[in-house]
Amino acid sequence: MPTLHLLGTGSAHSSPERTTTMLAVTEGDSTIVIDCGGDVAQRLLASGIDLETVDGLIVTHEHPDHVSGFPLFIEKLWLAGRRRSLTIFGIPEAIQQARKCWEVFDTSHWKGLPDLIYVEVSHEERAEVLEDDSFEVTASPGQHATPVIGLRVVSKRTGGIMTYSCDTEPCESIARLSNRSDLLVHEANGKGPGHSSARQAAEVARDTGARRLILVHLPPEIPKDEMQLVRRIFPDVEIGDELATYSF
Numbered sequence: 301m302p303t304l305h306l307l308g309t310g311s312a313h314s315s316p317e318r319t320t321t322m323l324a325v326t327e328g329d330s331t332i333v334i335d336c337g338g339d340v341a342q343r344l345l346a347s348g349i350d351l352e353t354v355d356g357l358i359v360t361h362e363h364p365d366h367v368s369g370f371p372l373f374i375e376k377l378w379l380a381g382r383r384r385s386l387t388i389f390g391i392p393e394a395i396q397q398a399r400k401c402w403e404v405f406d407t408s409h410w411k412g413l414p415d416l417i418y419v420e421v422s423h424e425e426r427a428e429v430l431e432d433d434s435f436e437v438t439a440s441p442g443q444h445a446t447p448v449i450g451l452r453v454v455s456k457r458t459g460g461i462m463t464y465s466c467d468t469e470p471c472e473s474i475a476r477l478s479n480r481s482d483l484l485v486h487e488a489n490g491k492g493p494g495h496s497s498a499r500q501a502a503e504v505a506r507d508t509g510a511r512r513l514i515l516v517h518l519p520p521e522i523p524k525d526e527m528q529l530v531r532r533i534f535p536d537v538e539i540g541d542e543l544a545t546y547s548f
């Protein structure tokens with residue numbers, strides 16, 4: 301089954317329970333990772349995902365909580381014996397940031413590093429990101445302090461749709477991207493500019509016909525009375541747990 305794994309569910313604010321928001325989608329022996337602000341390899345292993353199955357990494361934007369784990373991820377793939385290439389997808393600003401993070405390290409004596417292939421995604425609505433045997437992934441711009449994309453992942457086998465808002469305040473392009481999602485994974489960092497509250501995420505879920513809303517990019521604490529209001533707007537909502545999985 302196509303499965304979403306919440307590798308991490310936190311924000312840039314420190315919490316004893318949550319690392320930064322990172323996702324993976326898997327089907328069979330194929331894995332696509334979304335963002336790498338923390339120790340992705342450890343989170344993949346904790347989710348029971350073999351590092352060898354990672355076909356691609358999508359970097360949504362240039363902020364540290366989404367990209368700064370990139371060099372560590374490559375080092376860990378290499379030490380785990382990974383030799384086949386890894387493709388990294390992102391808008392130009394995100395790709396450039398990942399490259400800069402990697403290139404500050406002298407890796408010239410590291411033998412057998414996997415080739416890193418960078419693929420730029422256009423920063424426009426419904427931009428194609430990638431298509432493989434299992435998934436078709438498209439992106440649209442969000443509204444944030446830096447250029448950013450949200451992602452829509454469609455399973456070729458089930459037709460199931462998982463949309464990830466990434467960091468954004470409510471905006472039309474992400475609402476259109478989210479249309480009729482089976483899983484809407486929405487940030488709930490707190491009211492913006494550039495971010496959304498849990499209530500605003502619930503409004504997006506309600507207005508775009510989502511089946512289920514999962515809140516991620518969470519602050520250290522969401523007040524209980526806030527969640528009561530959120531459930532009134534959109535009942536099928538849950539606070540994303542570290543390492544939770546969902547079929548779609």
Ligand SMILES: [Zn+2]
Binds near residue numbers: 444467
């Ligand atoms: Zn950000």
Ligand SMILES: [Zn+2]
Binds near residue numbers: 363366
């Ligand atoms: Zn962020």
